[in-house]
Amino acid sequence: MLETGRHLPTNILYLEGVTVSFDGFKALNELSLAVAPGELRAIIGPNGAGKTTFMDVVTGKVRPSAGAVFFRDDIDLTRHDEAEIARLGIGRKFQKPTVIESLSVAENLELALRGERGVFTTLLRRHAHDARERIDAILARVGLAAQRARPGGALSHGQKQWLEIGMLLAQSPELLLVDEPAAGMTDRETELTAQLLREISGEHSVVVVEHDMTFVKALDCRVTVLHEGHMLAEGTLAHVQQDERVIEVYLGR
Amino acid sequence: MTGSPRLLNDAASRWLLAGLGMLILVVPLLNLAVPETSPFHLSTYMVSLFGKYLCLALLALALDLVWGYAGILSLGHGAFFALGGYAMGMYLMRQIGSRGVYGNPLLPDFMVFLNWQELPWYWYGFDNFFFAALMVALVPGVLAFAFGWFAFRSRVTGVYLSIITQALAYALMLAFFRNDMGFGGNNGLTDFKELLGFSLTSAATKNGLFVGSGLALIAGFLLCRWVVVSRLGRVLVAVRDAESRTRFMGYRVEHYKLFVFVLSAVLAGIAGALYVPQVGIINPGEFAPLASIEVVVWVAVGGRGYLYGAIVGALLVNYAKTWFTGAFPEIWLFLLGGLFVVSTLFLPRGVVGLFGQRRQPPPSAATGGNN
Numbered sequence: 001m002l003e004t005g006r007h008l009p010t011n012i013l014y015l016e017g018v019t020v021s022f023d024g025f026k027a028l029n030e031l032s033l034a035v036a037p038g039e040l041r042a043i044i045g046p047n048g049a050g051k052t053t054f055m056d057v058v059t060g061k062v063r064p065s066a067g068a069v070f071f072r073d074d075i076d077l078t079r080h081d082e083a084e085i086a087r088l089g090i091g092r093k094f095q096k097p098t099v100i101e102s103l104s105v106a107e108n109l110e111l112a113l114r115g116e117r118g119v120f121t122t123l124l125r126r127h128a129h130d131a132r133e134r135i136d137a138i139l140a141r142v143g144l145a146a147q148r149a150r151p152g153g154a155l156s157h158g159q160k161q162w163l164e165i166g167m168l169l170a171q172s173p174e175l176l177l178v179d180e181p182a183a184g185m186t187d188r189e190t191e192l193t194a195q196l197l198r199e200i201s202g203e204h205s206v207v208v209v210e211h212d213m214t215f216v217k218a219l220d221c222r223v224t225v226l227h228e229g230h231m232l233a234e235g236t237l238a239h240v241q242q243d244e245r246v247i248e249v250y251l252g253r
Numbered sequence: 254m255t256g257s258p259r260l261l262n263d264a265a266s267r268w269l270l271a272g273l274g275m276l277i278l279v280v281p282l283l284n285l286a287v288p289e290t291s292p293f294h295l296s297t298y299m300v301s302l303f304g305k306y307l308c309l310a311l312l313a314l315a316l317d318l319v320w321g322y323a324g325i326l327s328l329g330h331g332a333f334f335a336l337g338g339y340a341m342g343m344y345l346m347r348q349i350g351s352r353g354v355y356g357n358p359l360l361p362d363f364m365v366f367l368n369w370q371e372l373p374w375y376w377y378g379f380d381n382f383f384f385a386a387l388m389v390a391l392v393p394g395v396l397a398f399a400f401g402w403f404a405f406r407s408r409v410t411g412v413y414l415s416i417i418t419q420a421l422a423y424a425l426m427l428a429f430f431r432n433d434m435g436f437g438g439n440n441g442l443t444d445f446k447e448l449l450g451f452s453l454t455s456a457a458t459k460n461g462l463f464v465g466s467g468l469a470l471i472a473g474f475l476l477c478r479w480v481v482v483s484r485l486g487r488v489l490v491a492v493r494d495a496e497s498r499t500r501f502m503g504y505r506v507e508h509y510k511l512f513v514f515v516l517s518a519v520l521a522g523i524a525g526a527l528y529v530p531q532v533g534i535i536n537p538g539e540f541a542p543l544a545s546i547e548v549v550v551w552v553a554v555g556g557r558g559y560l561y562g563a564i565v566g567a568l569l570v571n572y573a574k575t576w577f578t579g580a581f582p583e584i585w586l587f588l589l590g591g592l593f594v595v596s597t598l599f600l601p602r603g604v605v606g607l608f609g610q611r612r613q614p615p616p617s618a619a620t621g622g623n624n
Contacts, residue, residue, distance in 0.1 A: 059501060082497075082501055083503050083505045084503075086501050091501070094497075094498070098497070098498040099498070100490060100491045100495055100498070101494050101495075102494055103490055103494075110484075110487070111499075112502050117503050117504050117505065118508075119505075122483065122484040122488055123485040123512075124483075125484070126484070171503065
């Protein structure tokens with residue numbers, strides 16, 4: 001669902017020397033990394049490695065104290081806020097599944113559908129005719145077709161995760177940032193989620209932050225290892241698992 | 254558009270509208286057409302009392318729009334109500350003309366008493382009803398806009414926002430208590446004679462004001478309902494349930510909050526303007542923090558997040574208040590407090606929640622968790 005007519009950028013996301021400090025503690029320390037269009041990328045690292053801060057920086061929640069963050073080669077993300085960045089085409093899934101609990105599954109997706117986001121547009125206009133079809137398509141894709149009329153709050157933990165991924169798809173962003181999607185899922189759900197994310201990539205670039213190594217293995221993609229706010233290693237999972245520094249960070253203490 | 258909860262709501266809303274329609278037909282009939290000797294006769298005092306309740310219900314409706322749907326717990330809505338009331342009061346003061354105690358054709362009595370020589374500039378125009386009516390909406394609306402602009406842009410939420418709304422009401426109360434503000438100080442504005450040439454003491458005018466209040470409540474209800482069933486209404490619910498999520502979906506949360514806050518303040522101002530001629534006085538007491546908190550109690554008791562719940566709650570609690578303050582004046586405040594505690598603990602969806610089937614989930618109070 002990449003917009004046609006726009007040039008294909010070299011990098012969908014590009015960070016250079018990004019530093020974020022909270023009261024002297026450097027959550028990110030000169031982090032540099034690049035994600036290609038259509039790529040599926042996993043970011044792993046121990047607690048406090050800066051994974052969530054990385055997402056906060058890309059989505060405009062946190063401003064870096066130094067460094068550059070570019071989307072599609074030339075859009076400087078540090079100059080935009082969350083809502084603008086979302087409209088530019090970056091979707092974010094939270095670590096804790098966050099859906100609108102009192103709206104139905106279909107309404108959750110309807111809210112996320114790409115379209116005008118102004119106060120008066122939402123007051124006066126309905127969605128386009130194809131909204132229902134698009135919602136149905138996404139429901140089928142994330143396996144929630146039978147749940148469409150249930151309130152978001154009534155879904156199981158795993159279903160909420162999928163609904164949230166569905167909401168990201170409805171936004172049809174070019175880049176999806178997904179924070180620990182497999183947390184709290186059963187093995188079967190984890191497997192299905194990995195499959196879903198693999199399917200989504202290609203059309204969208206997907207960056208997954210994850211703890212769970214089985215899940216990362218199932219994603220079968222390039223892996224970036226973060227440690228203390230900077231990149232420790234990058235490559236295939238097999239490659240980074242051989243890396244001595246990675247072994248030390250993960251197993252050494 | 255989607256799902257049954259909205260339809261169910263609609264049935265309840267239709268019941269409410271039918272009830273209000275009946276009320277504004279039957280009350281004037283019982284007062285004007287039924288002879289005073291009949292046991293069915295309703296005194297003119299009661300007509301004004303019911304009219305007053307309808308205005309308070311409109312205020313509660315306004316609060317429910319921001320609190321029930323957008324999750325903004327305003328503890329200062331009484332201030333917007335009072336500002337609308339003062340705008341109407343200023344018009345009514347100018348209407349007195351030379352019939353005041355001091356007979357000054359231009360200056361209201363309290364200004365003559367303070368030895369003022371001329372009318373302050375901000376009293377100009379209030380001799381014109383349409384100007385005053387415009388101010389009824391504009392003054393609370395502009396204040397809400399200015400306040401909301403800073404508060405929502407700075408992302409002040411939750412308890413902190415509630416506290417500053419309370420501070421806003423309190424500051425206005427202190428300001429209006431001052432004589433040199435030019436709004437009658439402690440005594441406020443009173444001794445009104447007529448509205449648009451109709452004597453405020455006549456039964457016909459009182460019935461007219463009652464019907465006007467009822468129609469305003471119905472119109473306000475339909476307007477709020479239209480807002481909440483639109484796509485914008487769902488965005489508001491999203492803001493209430495998961496503000497951060499909504500922002501990351503690309504919605505400018507602060508614009509939505511500002512829109513609904515201003516709309517709500519205007520409705521509160523209109524409620525105040527209709528209230529003042531029926532009670533015959535407006536004074537700084539209306540700005541008191543307690544007055545605003547009472548509105549929250551009405552909405553909580555009636556049921557937050559349904560619109561009709563706020564109306565039912567306001568009518569119920571105020572009727573009870575009238576009855577109890579007559580019968581047991583000493584314990585009324587304890588009862589009010591008790592009512593709030595009981596409804597919070599045992600009726601999370603308020604009185605109207607007792608009747609509706611469990612179809613719609615209650616507005617979740619604490620879903621602030623978004624990483």
